[in-house]
Amino acid sequence: MLDTLVNDRISEFDLHLITQGRHERLWEVLGAHTVAGGSRFAVWAPNAREVQVVGDFNDWDGTPLKAQGPSGVWAGYVRGAAPGHRYKYRIHGADGRWVDHADPLARATETPPLTASVIDESAYEWGDSAWLAGRRSDHHARPMSVYEVHLGSWRPGLSYRELADQLVGYVADLGFTHVELMPVAEHPFGGSWGYQVTGYYAPTARFGSPDEFRYLIDRLHQAGIGVLLDWVPAHFPRDEWALAKFDGTALYEHPDPRRGEHPDWGSLVFNFGRYEVRNFLIANALYWLEEFHIDGLRVDAVASMLYLDYSREHGQWEPNAYGGNEHLEAIDFLRSLNETVYRQHPGAVMIAEESTAWPGVSRPVDWNGLGFGLKWNMGWMHDTLAYVGRDPVHRTFHHDELTWPTVYAFDEQFLLPISHDEVVHGKGSLIGRMPGDRWQKLAGLRGFLAYQWAFPGKQLLFMGCELADDREWSEQAGLDWTLSGERVPDLLRDLNRVYRESPALWARDTDPAGFGWIRHDDRASNVVSFLRHADGEVLACVVNFSGVPRLNYRLGLPAAGRWDEVVNTDAHCYGGSGVGNFGAVRAEDTPADGQPYSAEVHIGPYAAVWLRLST
Structure with a gap:
């Protein structure tokens, strides 16, 4: 809590929780907080030789921070440091180098490609109390049809406030129960779609301030629309000014490259066995739920976390203590994450993007599961899209692609995803997968959507699929709003309406x-x-x-x-x-x-x- 910061020191109790990896409100202690005519700064850098804070308030000439005992936390007060001021930590690392780093717990940032952190204090007054009261009930036993959105390309150029005026009405008109926002946490490269995060506690400044992002969520809630957020704890980019080698050592990342480097994405992997790193991530999940009223998190790339040999050849990975390929520390982290979130926010929903046959992803932890509430049904998605992509004369020979998913449809609590991943990288658009002429493609798209909405599981559809665009999605081009969707939106409205009013389609999604x-x-x-x-x-x-x-x-x-x-x-x-x-x-x-x-x-x-x- 802010009142635990006394002069330049943090309370012993807070430091104890941080070193034990149990501070569930970490953002209230670390980071920048305005108090008494200035701001207090606190950062975890246990192997640093010296730490300074530099910013607009001291002409970027370092103000030393003080080590808080053996905790690894450095803290200090700077008079005149105020909301809106930019800052970084200048760290003299264990490797002897001075490097300016963004604050890992910054609550606001400069607009990329600029990289400084920004002091921020929220003054937002929420108007969604009725929504939050209703959220206390079990979301898993309620209808859920999700419209997945990339904020920067839905209608390019819109701010958070403009999105509140346009996106909210559009989603409400189509009848979706939720939106899922592709990653909003700050990221330097727009082409990563947000999946290369450098500012885990800061909504991207591309579209406005943190309070303006709160306004967007508030407006969605007031319209009866839940908000899910893509969250990326599996890996982070190598940018020197961010988390990589933060104190001159492998601090957030695992020091062994066989566990600390991701071969597919060229990024670094969190050290899930380190208490303070787990605390950073679990507190971050709580931060989005508490400070921004997010209703649930879709956890990205879970499969890459579960397996030590994920995308690694023989000799590129080290077995666990029992000789297996299971990443035991990551498994324990995911269980702790889900237990903590559901204990603190029982009405929230945790969703795993997990693409393997790992058992019990959505089973409770005390039943030896991972504890997620829902799992993306990637098998249904792959098989069904393969089937509808075939000419009808050939579908006869691949009928099992439709029926096989029911064999495992109740093994997990599933969500059926037609996500951004299915309309990029040469896969074409959703309607583009359908065979035939334009009329046949539209008919195939309509029939497919009704099949998806009726199949056991919650539904997710990526933005633009309703517009029946032949082009695959591009985050740079955005959606083509000259298209009408040729009455596909009319069908979606009716599918969502009938779905919401029909318990048969959602009340027993997980019951054979x-x-x-x-x-x-x-x-x-x-x-x-x-x-x-x-x-x-x-x-x-x-x-x-x-x-x-x-x-x-x-x-x-x-x-x-x-x-x-x-x-x-x-x-x-x-x-x-x-x-x-x-x-x-x-x-x-x-x-x-x-x-x-x-x-x-x-x-x-x-x-x-x-x-x-x-x-």
Whole structure:
């Protein structure tokens, strides 16, 4: 707490928590804080010979900081240092060199490519108390459809405040429950999309101040939209002015390059076995949740953390103490992270981007899991995109790509991601994966989205996919807002509306009893059909992945009576051919597909139909 900074010293209790790696409000002690006509600075640099603070307040001529006993923390007070002033720490490292470093706990920065930290004190008054009160309930048992956003390219040139005026209304109109923001923490290179972080405690200055970022989140919450944030604890860049060799030694990074260097990204890997480094990261997760009211974190590149041999050849990695390839310290870190977040913020959600078959990613820690709330279902994404990318005449031979994901659909608590990674690096756009002419591609996109929204798991869609742009995404070009989406946005509005009002589609996402195949083996017709049910509601989804309509298609159903057609992606209002069921079908006393009743259903080409049992 600020009142623990007395003169040039930090309380012994705070120092004890820091050295033990247990200070869950680290940002309230380290960093720059304005007090009594000046500012106090505190930084962890245990192997430094000397530490000074330089900035606008002393003409960049160093003011010495004092070592706080054996803790490795240096602290000091500078009169006249005020909010808005730029600063850095000038560190005489163990290697004998003087290097100016940005503050690891700076809460604001200069706009890149400039690299100084900036003194900041928030004066923001929040207006989202109603949202936070509702957040105390379990987000995992509620509907979640996520619109993934790269702030710099959604509409290039907008500030945080302008995004609050434009993005919030747009997402609310489409009916998404959440946005996921690609990394917002400060990063020097825009082409990294934010995944090479240098300022873990500072929202990027590219779009405005930290309080203006708070305003954006506040406006989203007031519109009933949750905010998820991409968070990058797996690695950090080598920039000398940032975390690398911070005190002249490998401080934040692991000293052994077999564990401390990432071969794919040319970056450094955190030393997850060091208490103070773990504290830096866990406190950072709490910081975003507490200071910015973020509703959850999507943890990037978890697989790279779990395996010592990730992207490493024989001889490039060292086994753990038991001879295995598991990164035991990183595993312990992730468990501690999730336990701490859920203890402090039980209504938040922790999401793992994890691409392997590691067991129990979303299982509680006391059940020997990693403790995440959700895991990205990368297997579903790869298999389904491979299937829809094929010409219908070939899909018959790859039908298992649709059905195999249900074998493991309930092994974890899954989110189905169609993310930025699927529309870059030569992969093309989402609609560009669909075969055929423009009409067929649009029909295929509509049917795919309805299939995704009905499949067990939460949903995520990257911005711009709704615009049906043939180009793949570029962070420099931004989205093409001259496109209308050709009625795909109209479909998304209806998918989100029906999804939110239908517990069958989300209340039992992780329960096998909430899902059942009607028919999974009609490969000759390229058709799959299944049931979703919860709380007395039953919804049937049938998808025709062929390029011809399926008329009078006999569909087994579990109950007699009227089944309302609540979604039909081939409807004229979405640009389809108009094959449909006049709003409903009636189930007859004719068994089919292992069900006691059935109805004849008309399904357009590349189309999905949702039927809800009428009450």
